[in-house]
Amino acid sequence: MSAASWSEFELIARLTAGLPLGEEVVVGVGDDCAVLDLGGSRLLLLTCDSQVEGVHFTLRTSSPEEVGHKALAINLSDIAAMGGEPRYALVSLHVPRHCPLEVLEGLYAGLRQEATAARTLIVGGNVSGTGAAETLALDITLLGESERGRVLTRAGARAGDTIFVTGSPGDSAAGLYSLLDPDHPYPPAACERLRAAHRVPKPRLAEGRLLSQLGPQIVTALIDVSDGLSGDLGHICERSGVGACIEVARLPISAELRALAATLGRDPLAWVLHGGEDYELLFTVAPGYEEAVQARFAAAGAAPITPIGQVTEAASGLRLRWPDGREEPLPVQSWDHFASPGQH
Amino acid sequence: MSAASWSEFELIARLTAGLPLGEEVVVGVGDDCAVLDLGGSRLLLLTCDSQVEGVHFTLRTSSPEEVGHKALAINLSDIAAMGGEPRYALVSLHVPRHCPLEVLEGLYAGLRQEATAARTLIVGGNVSGTGAAETLALDITLLGESERGRVLTRAGARAGDTIFVTGSPGDSAAGLYSLLDPDHPYPPAACERLRAAHRVPKPRLAEGRLLSQLGPQIVTALIDVSDGLSGDLGHICERSGVGACIEVARLPISAELRALAATLGRDPLAWVLHGGEDYELLFTVAPGYEEAVQARFAAAGAAPITPIGQVTEAASGLRLRWPDGREEPLPVQSWDHFASPGQH
Numbered sequence: 001m002s003a004a005s006w007s008e009f010e011l012i013a014r015l016t017a018g019l020p021l022g023e024e025v026v027v028g029v030g031d032d033c034a035v036l037d038l039g040g041s042r043l044l045l046l047t048c049d050s051q052v053e054g055v056h057f058t059l060r061t062s063s064p065e066e067v068g069h070k071a072l073a074i075n076l077s078d079i080a081a082m083g084g085e086p087r088y089a090l091v092s093l094h095v096p097r098h099c100p101l102e103v104l105e106g107l108y109a110g111l112r113q114e115a116t117a118a119r120t121l122i123v124g125g126n127v128s129g130t131g132a133a134e135t136l137a138l139d140i141t142l143l144g145e146s147e148r149g150r151v152l153t154r155a156g157a158r159a160g161d162t163i164f165v166t167g168s169p170g171d172s173a174a175g176l177y178s179l180l181d182p183d184h185p186y187p188p189a190a191c192e193r194l195r196a197a198h199r200v201p202k203p204r205l206a207e208g209r210l211l212s213q214l215g216p217q218i219v220t221a222l223i224d225v226s227d228g229l230s231g232d233l234g235h236i237c238e239r240s241g242v243g244a245c246i247e248v249a250r251l252p253i254s255a256e257l258r259a260l261a262a263t264l265g266r267d268p269l270a271w272v273l274h275g276g277e278d279y280e281l282l283f284t285v286a287p288g289y290e291e292a293v294q295a296r297f298a299a300a301g302a303a304p305i306t307p308i309g310q311v312t313e314a315a316s317g318l319r320l321r322w323p324d325g326r327e328e329p330l331p332v333q334s335w336d337h338f339a340s341p342g343q344h
Numbered sequence: 345m346s347a348a349s350w351s352e353f354e355l356i357a358r359l360t361a362g363l364p365l366g367e368e369v370v371v372g373v374g375d376d377c378a379v380l381d382l383g384g385s386r387l388l389l390l391t392c393d394s395q396v397e398g399v400h401f402t403l404r405t406s407s408p409e410e411v412g413h414k415a416l417a418i419n420l421s422d423i424a425a426m427g428g429e430p431r432y433a434l435v436s437l438h439v440p441r442h443c444p445l446e447v448l449e450g451l452y453a454g455l456r457q458e459a460t461a462a463r464t465l466i467v468g469g470n471v472s473g474t475g476a477a478e479t480l481a482l483d484i485t486l487l488g489e490s491e492r493g494r495v496l497t498r499a500g501a502r503a504g505d506t507i508f509v510t511g512s513p514g515d516s517a518a519g520l521y522s523l524l525d526p527d528h529p530y531p532p533a534a535c536e537r538l539r540a541a542h543r544v545p546k547p548r549l550a551e552g553r554l555l556s557q558l559g560p561q562i563v564t565a566l567i568d569v570s571d572g573l574s575g576d577l578g579h580i581c582e583r584s585g586v587g588a589c590i591e592v593a594r595l596p597i598s599a600e601l602r603a604l605a606a607t608l609g610r611d612p613l614a615w616v617l618h619g620g621e622d623y624e625l626l627f628t629v630a631p632g633y634e635e636a637v638q639a640r641f642a643a644a645g646a647a648p649i650t651p652i653g654q655v656t657e658a659a660s661g662l663r664l665r666w667p668d669g670r671e672e673p674l675p676v677q678s679w680d681h682f683a684s685p686g687q688h
Binding site for chain 2: 001003004005012014020021022033034047050092100101102116122127128129134137143145
């Protein structure tokens with residue numbers, strides 16, 4: 001039995017089963033961040049995530065600066081997905097012998113810009129060789145903070161809640177598709193924006209803070225869309241012990257994604273539902289608070305949010321409702337870290 | 345210009361030059377840990393370090409459990425090297441597709457045992473694929489704590505201080521040598537102990553705490569010996585703006601290292617001075633406090649410590665004094681993360 005027989009989530013669950021936790025561990029393995037209560041006025045958020053050449057990026061399709069931006073952005077997104085504020089970063093680089101210095105300097109330039117924009121300080125790190133492997137990798141650890149009682153997890157969704165998503169999921173995966181098949185005559189402006197969504201995703205930090213201020217009584221569960229809408233909704237359902245029904249007619253689909261899908265003769269829906277690496281926020285809102293949340297986002301000039309379905313009882317599982325009222329199970333097709341970039 | 349033209353330390357210095365720091369960053373890039381003052385009663389220590397297959401370990405010479413132990417131990421040693429207490433760990437794994445599940449379970453078993461022994465909780469992590477690369481890697485981030493005013497850095501050594509080291513440096517490198525050249529008829533008991541020192545180093549956490557309790561007025565600088573005695577003494581000298589003179593006659597050399605060196609017809613000194621991965625503590629003590637420190641270690645039943653030389657003015661550089669009074673420059677031959685394991 002090899003690692004490839006298991007999904008990333010199955011592997012983590014198997015390896016970390018039964019890990020001891022202390023009283024001060026508010027949230028352990030299994031959410032976007034660990035949450036620690038060290039007795040100060042605020043809670044500490046801890047997260048780490050990797051970007052590996054040939055798995056998460058290639059230097060054929062992204063510049064070193066873009067890779068640096070994204071490596072930090074995906075970790076910032078994990079802090080956003082708990083409603084927290086990022087504070088400090090550690091940067092661990094695995095550097096092949098023959099990696100040009102300019103690549104590393106480009107990476108770090110991207111990291112610095114992203115850190116500055118997010119008011120995050122890079123306070124340490126590590127550089128290691130890679131031996132015979134020619135694969136560049138970055139591991140970023142991020143430490144953030146949140147107010148007591150304001151941390152949002154994946155675990156609080158209840159039947160009857162409304163499911164919302166920020167922005168327009170699917171753009172990143174469509175952008176990647178166009179990068180991997182560059183010879184098709186895509187509409188240039190649309191293509192450029194979708195590729196940018198893939199190369200340099202914007203973590204929804206301000207939106208995560210807004211949701212945190214609304215609090216867990218109103219915003220019952222929160223996650224960022226890194227594995228794809230269906231996969232990450234599945235994570236909320238699993239941790240909350242609920243089901244969910246997504247209404248196809250309500251899914252936000254960007255004009256750019258529609259334009260690109262049209263030139264390919266494809267339905268954009270697969271990208272919207274299963275495309276990974278959007279780093280939008282997916283969250284559930286208690287009944288009666290939907291309009292208040294939308295008003296709050298509009299007043300703050302935050303990203304657009306769209307109600308896309310309802311939380312249901314666990315027995316219903318994940319379902320998709322078509323405009324004609326027909327329902328069918330929604331398959332979870334998550335980004336698989338053991339697959340090649342072209343396969344997800 | 346490629347990464348291999350630079351040492352790990354040159355690369356880090358170049359990439360992180362001029363990073364902005366906030367008021368709350370007590371120590372940033374360039375020591376064993378970052379130290380953060382988040383306003384609570386204690387300071388926060390943050391560190392990360394990697395173990396990469398073919399660079400830091402091979403599964404031919406270490407079991408998966410041993411690799412897990414060591415990956416956490418080297419990070420625990422960074423906390424010890426600031427005088428802190430480890431608290432929480434994040435584990436990031438880079439897993440090749442064909443990696444057997446038993447290897448990962450072995451790794452995690454070693455990590456769990458080491459964490460339990462150090463009263464450290466594993467609270468999160470990440471699993472990533474490696475694409476075409478067949479190289480297993482672990483990145484561990486460790487969060488620790490220390491009392492205000494008790495953090496020990498590399499930066500406080502002054503001319504006239506005495507240099508001490510715990511245990512017997514060189515054992516790990518000699519153990520690695522015997523693993524890479526297994527066919528020589530080594531003395532079995534000695535060989536086994538030296539190999540254990542390499543495979544499963546014991547972080548000097550209790551000793552780091554003792555030094556922290558003595559405080560920075562007495563223990564003026566502290567580092568762990570990961571790069572080799574000469575290299576890590578060089579780090580103290582650089583950060584403290586001093587020189588150092590090591591007395592050859594005072595260097596502690598274990599009976600096992602002497603026995604192994606004898607069967608090879610080699611001088612053990614090169615291993616003691618330049619062998620990496622000992623994870624002993626190297627520290628400097630203000631004049632007049634040498635005996636008090638030794639008495640404190642003896643009373644606590646801590647590791648043996650040995651005075652091995654004196655801190656000097658910066659202009660003298662790093663020097664070695666032979667028993668006949670002759671002095672010569674001490675070359676720094678650090679572990680190089682871009683070299684293969686057999687070359688350091």
